[in-house]
Amino acid sequence: MGEKVAYRGSSPAIKGCGNLTFSSMDDACANLHLCEEAPLQLESQFYSVNEEWDIHCENRYLERRSTSLQMLGVMIGSLSAGQISSSFGRKKPLVICLAMTGVLSFATYFVTNLIQFTSIRFVLGLFTGGHSTVVVVYLLENIPKRSRMWINTTISYSPNVIIFGVIAYFFQHW
Incomplete structure (x- = not known):
């Protein structure tokens, strides 16, 4: 996000x-x-x-406020997901976060104003933040200790920025 x-x-x-x-x-x-x-x-x-x-x-401040609210959703989701996954297990919150991320990302396509956009993206941020927190712990718990470093580096966010850049180049209109 x-x-x-x-x-x-x-x-x-x-x-x-x-x-x-x-x-x-x-x-x-x-x-x-x-x-x-x-x-x-x-x-x-x-x-x-x-x-x-x-x-x-x-009215440009409205867009900046929208971005701040979306990032607030990510922060709240990141902070709360660890406790939720410790209480209910990693898999169930991970699947829920992933499913809701897909549903809400699709719903963003149908918005007609900034308030709807911000509302959906705030809730999407909750699930995206939750997913990004839980998935790292889930993966590291299921990978052998000797392979954790190179697997985490390979599938982490940083190398994938290159892929995101290529995708953004070909899909310039959001």
Whole structure:
């Protein structure tokens, strides 16, 4: 989930609207009220929630708040999952977290505004944080002691960032 935060936080530059051209973002934000009828001319590296739901200028804080709430969900999930998996075993919480991560990721596709997006992603963060905590312990408990280091290094997050980069290159629109 963390690698996707960079994609959500990109604010497009407002270049103009209709016959108006803006020289800077400050100029664009000051004159945004003149663009109520004409579509905005935006320049961005990729299509983000800011473009999809017209989060510009004074409303940009909403996207940042959304990201903070999503990360709060990950933190709460990470902190609580260890105790839950110690009480109920590792497998059951792991399967529940994995299933809910899939369901909620799919549900994100159908959201129509930032509040729905943030709500679903907060709950998704709970399960993602829980999964990331429990899966490491579960794997290390089931791997022979002499193989733990190289297996943990091979399947950890770091080497997979390369794969995520390639995927992001080919799927630029979230």
